[in-house]
Amino acid sequence: MGATLSICDLTKAFGQTHVLSQISLDVQAGSFVSLLGPSGCGKSTLLRVIAGFEAQDQGTVSVNGHSIDHLPPRARNLAMVFQSYALYPHMTVGENISLPLEMERLSPFQRLPLLGRYAPGQRMLMADITAEVRKVASVAEIDHLLDRRPAQLSGGQRQRVALARAMVRAPGLFLMDEPLSNLDAKLRVTMRSELVAMNKRLDATVLYVTHDQTEAMTMSDRIALMMGGQILQYDTPEAIYSAPAHVDVARFIGHPSINCIPALNDAGVVVAEAERCNIRTVEREQKLTLGIRPEAFALRPAPTAKAVLGIPVSLDRVELLGPEVLLWCTAKRTGRVLVAQARAADHRSMVASGLLTGSLWLEAYGSGLHLFDPSGKAIPIANALSAETKAPLVAVS
Amino acid sequence: MGATLSICDLTKAFGQTHVLSQISLDVQAGSFVSLLGPSGCGKSTLLRVIAGFEAQDQGTVSVNGHSIDHLPPRARNLAMVFQSYALYPHMTVGENISLPLEMERLSPFQRLPLLGRYAPGQRMLMADITAEVRKVASVAEIDHLLDRRPAQLSGGQRQRVALARAMVRAPGLFLMDEPLSNLDAKLRVTMRSELVAMNKRLDATVLYVTHDQTEAMTMSDRIALMMGGQILQYDTPEAIYSAPAHVDVARFIGHPSINCIPALNDAGVVVAEAERCNIRTVEREQKLTLGIRPEAFALRPAPTAKAVLGIPVSLDRVELLGPEVLLWCTAKRTGRVLVAQARAADHRSMVASGLLTGSLWLEAYGSGLHLFDPSGKAIPIANALSAETKAPLVAVS
Amino acid sequence: MTAISQDTMGRYGAMAARARSEQMAFWCIGPAVFLIVVTTVVPFATVLAFSFTDYQLGDAGLNWVGLANFSKALGDPQVRQAVTNTFLFAGMVVPTTVVLALFFALLVNSRTVTRRFYELVFFLPITATMPVMSLVWSFILHDRIGPIARLLQYFELPAIGFFSDPDFALGSIALIAIWQHTCFCFIIFLAGLTTIPKEMYEAAALDGADRGWEKFRRITWPQLAPTTLVAALLTTIRTFQVFELVVVLTSGGPAGRSQVILYKTYLEAFSYLRIGYGSALTLIFVAMVCAISLVQFRIARRQQAA
Amino acid sequence: EDVTLDVMYPWPESKSFHEPLAQSFMAANPDIKIKFRLSPPDYTEATLAIARGALTGDLPDVYFSGYSELNAMVETLSKRKQTVPLTPFIEAEGSDWISENFGQALLALGQVDGTQYAIPFNASTPIVYFNADLVKQAGHDPDAFPKDWDGLIKLAQDIGALGNGISGMDFSVGAIESDWDWQATVLSLGGEMVSADGRTVGFDNQIGLDAMKLLQRIANDTKMNVAAKASAYQQQFFAGKLGFFVTSPSSVANFTKTVGGRFEMRTATFPIAAKTGGLPTGGNAVAITAKDQKHRDAAWKYVKFVTGPESQAFVARSTGYMPTNLKAGDTLKEFYAQNSTYATAFKQVGFARPWYSYPRGNSKEIWAAQRQVFDQLQRGSITPEDGLKRLVDATNSLLQN
Amino acid sequence: MNRGSLKPVIFEHAVLSIGVVYSIFPFFWMIITSLRSSGDAFNSDSLLWPTKWDVVYNYTQALLTTPLPRFLANGVFVCGVILLLQIATALPCAYAIAKLSFRGRTFLTATVICCLAIPFQAVALPLFVGLAQLDLLNSYFALISPFAVSVFAILMLAQYLRGYPDEIIEAARLDGLSEKGILWRLILPASKPAIAAFAIFSVAAHWNDLYWPLIVVTEPDLAPPTLGVLFFRSEESGDQTGPLMAAATIVTLPLVVFFLAAQRRFVQGITMTGVK
């Protein structure tokens, strides 16, 4: 039932502002794809082009292999949740949600304002519609609001109405523009699983704009990471996180952000601002960037042998994030701020045993390390052995 | 500089909809207080009453000890970021941001449309204003958009303009309604620290509505947890997390949500649906709820002696959240879904060592356990000893 | 697929969207355009044709006279006076009307309890049956026995010949025209004010721009600009089309000082039955008003865009 | 077979006497139905309606035309050969019928270029309406109302001196929509409107100058308010603040009602200075515009009826118009004896002259030019000599146009 | 909460009162005069209050000597049909001008403005001839057809609709609404305040129109309400002020009632805040 969506070389500019440049994307039928990217990178614009509200400057959008560029939005068989909700202000919540169904199921005559009620079959159809509206409204937890008007709703409630309006139609393709941004964590979890369930149940294709990594990570089959009007990486959540194709992707994904350290390529040996570093690469570029995920760092009272990278630091600040702590450190040599993440329990025990008082090392052990060339592209790490056998290298910054 | 805000017995209804009931809240000068609560619980309404856009039905709002109920919004010396942004559509971004400063600093004569330019001192003042606007715009990363109009901005950009417009004024009290909901993670981190810095720099009081727990946890001095028009708990982030005063608070805070298990009070011994349970309480209530944070659970291949609670489960699904994994389990006896959280690395090593194949136990060890009475209020746990000395109790559900 | 064909595909999509939009527009404007053509454009084209002839109402035939009617109009001192008077009149009426209407609309809009009362009151003049109301006004402004004259007498001020004094006649008619048009603009403004989002005012209230002038200049006025444009445009056109009032109150007197262009046109066409000449005058009139309106419209649009 | 006559008369308010006349006509002639068309609001609109009717071939069968509009009607209809001269009908009535019923002077009002196109229906010559109470207050005798301009001016001065916003008289020649007052001034001084050949004005002479001087003197000496519209001084009169003014006798009935009992309104004859003097006659005549003979015959019956003695007496009684039918005078004798305000018009019958109407329907345009001169003249902004020169130039140029 | 002090409010009412007097004094005089005897109307000693009442006479005259009720019924019918047609033709056109892009949009807007500049008197004669040739004079059709489209309505509604959020229209297109559906279900309800305002202009204008009916209608049964007033108005033989004002009051009254009905529409206002 779900539609395949394929976007080819899509380009779009608003006057002088180039918003989308040569976007290509293939979304498999029934899959859930998130569009993730910084604010203003063109996510909403891409959705609007797909829906047919904006005409692209170049490129094509195809659904199920056929170009839909010539079709009006109505004929594209897709539903959209707008970032700005776009509810019908003069209709009640119930009317807002039932409108798409009425348009789909009732004949023009049955839709007539007063007369329609007496059209044959209208009552039964309307009863069905009302039932469906109730169902989707109760999923979105707005069933008690069906008689209100949008102006009488809270922000989150409006967003849920917008979501319900899209969900009720069950077309082959959903476009959703930050549909959960105004919901609280609990509701969000509910809605997320509801959306995923819907995706599976209807076998519908979903293109989902979000700025929430967790959301993108947990819900999507694949993530398209957009920046500056381009798609930098289109891959599974795991791959996006653990094998970022670009330094910007690495930086964008992961919270707190990956630690980036400038490095030099000294004939295959990576020279970074660390005390000890035992990473090699096969690429030729001179200036590199070394990325270390916060959870790849461990804070140690003394250097250990297993580490491929060790930086002497001072601990500035500990931040509690529920079960985790963030350790904000400053590299002693360069003054660079680095962050490490640890379990709160582990941290507590280290503090209790007085291990975090003297001089400290941030160490990494091979996993969670990434190398990027000057243009930002990821390059492979040839080996990352324990540094024991190597003499300490001079740190550069 | 910062204002103290004190709200006393505030009540507000829209027609038949009771939105706020007897809200009381004291916000210290210069502190950063988050309003956290589910969608539609009345957060925005509370801010709107404080700002003076809606009149309360009962109760008073005082700033610095004086009631401000009789003052028009203008005279209340506060800035607000609206959930719906409320940008001026006919002004450029720059004009949107500079308007409050112009109103504050220029004399009526200097503000005159054409003539004002020739008023003495106007140029210098305007130059100052422009400089400040540039500064705050660059903090919000919208300095390249100063000449655009709101309609030409993306959702997140609009939100940042709204934020900048509030920040530029630097009054004693800030009201912010989900000011970061449409921003991507990176920008959000920047804006968060900028807001905290502003809070400190200006010594301004901030009342901050958010649905993002991380935000509330990391930024706030205190969190007011609202539900159904009431404040359930008003406390520091740690206390809210580690000592929830109400089962709804415990449920609302923490992601994934706390595991709740119905329990009975058998003469001080808590009887839950666990294999073994060694928790006591001094309260008399019969029906209790036992709450266990996901990170308080550990998944073990076999029961251990240290545990105060152990539930035989089967592992259904493992969810990767960056450095963490969520382990979704089903209790064997009751079919209840329980979730535990573990470090991804630990999990990997357990998988690698084949420990997660046979029958499994979810265990808890004393911390991260909470008891609630039938009305939802937290009650103290008298002791939570190792279960070794106790015979297994029959599980109830 | 080659780059070129993709490129053309994309353009094709854009073109299809455009064509769609055009087609929808066609159905939307179709009936209106058809009726405009039938009820206004074609009849006006006849007027255009007549303006090159010497047709007299009731005549069976006519002669082609080329531009004679137009050259006659340009040389006609009465026409010149009528045009001057019309501009003077519009100069008095349009700004006053728009400003007054805006002012009262703003005041009334901020009322809550008494709002309906004021709306009704300010709306009343639009219901005026002009043949009656001009009679009433001729009494109110009667230079001897009218209430205003009595007031002047009471304060021992010199009497004013509102309609009989050559220096006052046009002004007096303007006073009534303002009365007649203010309610018209008032209603337009009131409808326009309902569309300004409430939260705009809330944001402004915090920013300190919630009172009087600043609120007006920063929020209301810019948001109301399109409405103001419509109001000003329509008032201008209606003001230029004044003539019933003149007929009833002064017949263009005293000494032609309240003669206006449309009355002159009416006289030529329907009193003197010179349809040809009257048509030429109509044409000149319409060209003039069109030019002014379009310029007004352009300026307003440009300001909106800037 | 029944015939339905389409009848059109101007002034909607005339319904008050047209309707009863039609009723009694239909009672007398059951085979003829009278159906009134929507009444145009004034003579000019009526002419336009006829012009439109000629254009579309939808003319009424009977039409009451203002005397001054008769020219225009005939001109319009003759272009399409739709005129219906009444000569055959009159001749069919027998040689005496016309002279027994109508005076020559009045009949002339229904002629264009010597052909009788209409029979006079309403007729009026200007008379003076005065407030007898004010006259008394000013120390004059209402019963001895002045008959010449000197006396009137003196009276007006005295009334004006009463103060309290009271004016003596109003004779703003330029305030009305026609040159009726101006023609009255010239004719009453013994002048003519056009020269014998009809190509130039007839008042480009001493009489004309006298008329101009008189008008200026009236305005100056009585401190008259020069009005822009007649309604201004009418209202002032009704308010009891105006001594006297000049207008048609057709308003007697209405004015009497309007004044009510608040003061005593009386009428007096228009001052006629010259022995040969006369007064222009206003009102309307009834013409036949029916297409076919059957309707024309029926129409003639109706024309005869409404211009007959009873009908005329009825109209005179209910309005104040003078009867156009000679025989009606007898019927009305008693009525006039009892109602002197109504009688004044009848007293002037002898002075009735045609209301001169400029050829080619130019009257209105000529008046539009002329009234400006009178306005300035009575305000004193031009001398009578200059005024006359401008008047003559403007009129002549339009006459030859 | 904006509990302003009393002073500015009183000041505002004071300013408004000046406008109130300007606005309603003529109506006050009309009504007062309709209650007093004709002679009393210009009674300079008691200008504003009757000394001699004549209510019954004036109103019976107004209602009985003229077929005023019939005229009023004509007015209701003609104005109602005109209004419906005008909205039906203008709203789609205004929507297209405001929200659709098509070739000739600028040209159409300019044409609309120019048509507004054409006084109706100018085209009355050709229209009359046209109707005569179709043999449609003396019919409701003749009274209604020239006003079936109002360029004024097009301009006013187009300007109003420009403020309607595009996103809502887009959402509707996705929801399967055709342009007709959008017009009917979104634009029409959203334009209620503007339509109400326009309705007042349209109805008032055509209710009081004498010019066109007197050209195309010779049948008294088709006459408009205002004609009822003319029966008492005469420059030649003097107005019958009392019945005249009574007739005018009766003719004005339905308009006031209509306004009160329309007023609810724009007091309600439409909050266009379906979008953020």
Ligand SMILES: Nc1ncnc2c1ncn2[C@@H]1O[C@H](COP(=O)(O)OP(=O)(O)OP(=O)(O)O)[C@@H](O)[C@H]1O
């Ligand atoms: N004008 C109104 N009329 C009736 N009910 C209203 C009105 N405005 C808000 N409400 C209701 O009041 C409740 C509180 O609304 P409020 O906007 O304060 O919620 P909130 O806490 O800000 O929610 P969110 O996080 O979704 O923005 C909601 O249930 C909403 O439906």
Ligand SMILES: Nc1ncnc2c1ncn2[C@@H]1O[C@H](COP(=O)(O)OP(=O)(O)OP(=O)(O)O)[C@@H](O)[C@H]1O
């Ligand atoms: N009408 C317009 N004219 C000019 N620029 C525009 C217009 N609409 C959008 N833009 C610009 O295009 C870029 C992309 O906008 P878009 O709305 O697609 O961003 P987005 O990725 O959805 O961002 P967000 O997450 O903040 O909503 C932005 O920089 C925006 O400023």
Ligand SMILES: [Mg+2]
């Ligand atoms: Mg967006």
Ligand SMILES: [Mg+2]
């Ligand atoms: Mg809210």
